[in-house]
Amino acid sequence: MAGDKMLFVIVIGCGRLGANLASGMSAAGHSVVAVDSRQSAFDALDSRFSGYKIEGDATEFAVLQQAKTVSADLVVAVTDNDNVNLMAAQIAATVFKVPRVVARIEDPRKEDIYRALGIETICPATLAGRAFMASLESTPPKGAHNA
Amino acid sequence: MNVLIVGGGKVVYFLCRAFISKGYSLTIVNRDSAECAWLARRLKAVIVHGDGTDLQILEECGAERCDAILAVTGHDQDNLAICQQARIRFNVQRTLAMVNDPDNEEVFRKLGVSAAFSTTRIITSLIEQRTGFEDIINLVPLEEGKVNLTEVVLRDISPVAGRALSDIALPENSLIAIVTRNGSPIIPRGGTVLAAGDRLVVITLPENMGRVIKLLTGGR
Structure with missing residues (x-):
């Protein structure tokens, strides 16, 4: 994010990740709106959150x-x-021509379609897979200890 | 014509019955195995059990060979995902979706779906037409919303009541297609004289619709 500029951020989905993001961005001084279809989801926001909460389905225009x-x-x-x-x-x-849009996806096979539509994605499965692979590659083979 | 339909319920069943009678070749994707079995017993169509928003399922259904895809699940987000994947990954030319939220008819079109229909909007419009409380009723949008079909009721104050069509300077790209008087429809010609109480079906482009309505009703 650009330096100390205050941003207007909308976080759709206030689960573990969303609540964490919304609270963190709010604490960093950004103006945040959290959207979730369940009112109870906002309980996950911590005391640093000072933005707005909207209870509603984000697929409703x-x-x-x-x-x-x-x-x-x-x-x-x-x-x-x-x-x-x-x-x-x-x-x-x-x-709405929002300059930057990032979405979380569970199914890595959907990454392409998002890219074709100009949307940045973060796929936890892909990231975790990469981290595991990197960690495995740095593991010395068993024989190395005996050499 | 090869049509891929994703969804379930009686809507899909009756749609398919109508399409099969027109000679279309159909593939239906449904995520409920019992419903798949029920459909398979009743319809001459290929039934695939699976999630229609899943790329692999769409591929297995032969999405790339279909002429049109119809997404009629109960969730707007799923219908959008189906249409977008069909359009972008499988180059399906005609993507059609059913939507719950009437606002999504326009939203889906802006996002590249060929056409979206809201049952809520259709029912609202039918009720308006049947009850006739409104003087101006938007009927169906044609050509993906680029043409409006509107019903206008002429009141006593209408500046065109008592005038022949040929004397009325309608803006370009507009047409009075049907005049319904005392319940009987007339396809009007230049000599047709309009009268208060007439219900007109007017075809316009969206940009000049306002002017046409103003000309016919005198107001708004």
């Missing part, structure tokens, strides 16, 4: 309008449903 998506600098779509993330991210990028 009126909810994205209410969140003022049109003025957002960044939209992060991190619900636990890939297709909800894909839809909210596309609407943010294409209809």
Whole structure:
């Protein structure tokens, strides 16, 4: 993120990851709106969060309008449903022309389609896979100890 | 024509029955195995059990060979994912989706889906047409929303009541297609004289619709 500039950020999905992101961004001084379809999800936000909470389904256009998506600098779509993330991210990028949109996806096979639609993705499975591979590659073969 | 349909329920069953009678060749994807078995017993179609938003399932269904895909699951986000993958990965020319949120008709079109239909919007519009409380009713959008079909009721104050069509200077790209008077429709010609109480079906492009309505009703 660009230096100390305050951003208007919308976090869609307030689960473990979303709540963490929203709280962290809010603590860093950004203006944050958290969106989740369950009111109880906002319990996961910590005391550092001073933004707005909107209870609503992010696939409902009126909810994205209410969140003022049109003025957002960044939209992060991190619900636990890939297709909800894909839809909210596309609407943010294409209809509301949000300059930066990042979505979390569970299914790595969907990464291509997001890329084709101009949406940045973060896939925990791919990242974890890479980290495991890197860690495995640095493991010395068993025979090395006996050499 | 090869059509791939993703979804379930009676909607899919009756849609497929209609399509099969038109001679289309159908593949249906449904994620409920019992429903797949039920459909398979009743329809002459290829039934695939699986998640239609899954790329691999779409590939197995022969998405790349189909002329159109119809996404009619109960979730807007799934229908969008199906249409986008079909369009981008399998180059399907016609992607159609059913949506719950009426706003998503326009949103989906902006995102590249060929056409989206909201049952809520269709039912609302049908009820308006049947009850006729409104003077101006938007009927169906044609050509992916690039043409409007509108019903206008002429009141006593209408500046065109009592005038022949040939005397009315309609803006370009607009047409009075049907005049319904006392329940009987007329396809009007230049000599047709409009009267208060007439219901007109008007075809316009969206950009001049406002002017046409103003000309016919005198207001708005």
